[in-house]
Amino acid sequence: MKTFICVAECGSLSRASDRLRIAQPALSRQIKLLEHHVGVPLFDRHIRGMELTEAGSELLRRVSGVVRQLETTMQDIQSAHTEISGNVALAVMPTIAMVVAARLVAHVARELPQVTLRIREGYSVDIIEWMQRGEVDISFLYGPSSDLHIRSKELLLEEIALISPPGALNNTGGQIDFDQVAGLPLVLPGRRYAMRRIIENAAKKAGSSLNIAYEVDSFFATRAMVMSGICHAFLPLASLAEEVSAGALEARSLGPAGLWRELVLGLPSERSNTRATNAVVEILMKEIALMVSQNDWIAQPGPELRQLV
Structure with a gap:
């Protein structure tokens, strides 16, 4: 299975051979034996390499998480009485990666030199699927946590603001309401994304409509479109x-109370944490608490985080 996963990821026997340090004929035999077993x-x-069939893609989807869990379990048992070591996979949304990823990687490298931290970026719908398949150990997700059916820690509430090109709303102060937003061209993610649901529900509650001019499922593309001046x-x-502080973008709160979303830390419900995972979670909680206390992350801490702030 490890051979199969490696060949699938590399797309050719030669590249997989280099990565695994196993001769190509041996890899080829293993793949043929697996195909014979599966049927x-x-x-x-083809001449460019090897491409997964539909059956191969389905097998990869089902076994990659299982194989990873077995490897992680073996690593944890082997290191039970030694320095904490192993691999930890963390899934983050792009907006969260912008805030915390660099600081977390530096902190883990400093305090857990034998732990390899892998950060995987995606949106909530993708991250939940990765967790269900066992491909990640820790994840950021949008709450409420009761909707997720996983082990979770309530981290914080972070503010969602209207982001605009500089000078686009000169007659508006630091706050804006949905009636004023109604006529503005907006870019929002597709309907399957949590952010879209949060915005539409808040607008509906306020009795206002939205002018959704563009649907874009990319944080970086959205930011670029706003900076170019074509939308909000x-x-x-x-x-x-950083962009708001530098004057490259403008931010406005939604009314005096603001608009907030809950951020939770998710952990797989079907398996226990490894020592390395627990250590990374502890560092992550401390780092976020420090950022909130120093106003590097504009947020309201949740119950567990409040004890550390």
């Missing part, structure tokens, strides 16, 4: 703090 071709062979967006204030 269907797993790869289409609703985004977490913390993810664009």
Whole structure:
């Protein structure tokens, strides 16, 4: 299975051979034996390499998380009485990665030199699927936590602001309401994304409509479109703090109370944490608490985080 996963990721026997340090004929035999056992071709062979068939893609989807869990379990048992070591996969949304990723990587490298931290970026719908398949150990997700059916820690509430090009709303102060937003061209993610639901529900509650001019499922593309001056967006204030501070973008709160979303830390419900995972979670909680206390992350701490702030 490890051979199969490696060949699938590399797209060719030669690259997989280099990564695994196993001769190509041996790899080829293993793949053929696996295909014989499964009873269907797993790869289409061509001069450019090897491409997964539909059956191969389905097998990869089902076994990658299982194999990773087995490897992680073995690593944890082997290191039970030694320095904490192993691999930890953390899934983050792009807006969260902008805020915390660099600081977290530096902190883990400093305090846990034998732990390899892998950060995987995606949106909530993707991250939940990765967790269900066992491909990640820790994840950031949007709450409420009761909707997620996983082990979770309530981290914080972060503010969502209206992000605008500089000078686009000169007659408006630091706050804006949905009636004023109604005529503005907006860029929002597709309907399957949590941010879209938060914005539409808040507008509906306020009795206002939205002018959704563009649907874009990319934080970086959204930011670029707003900076170019063609539209406005609703985004977490913390993810664009540098741009707002530099005057490249403007941010406005939604009314005096603001608009907030809950951020939770998710952990798989079907398996226990490794020592390395627990250590990374502890560092992550401390780092976020420090950022909130220093106003590097404009947010309201949740119950567990409040004890550390």
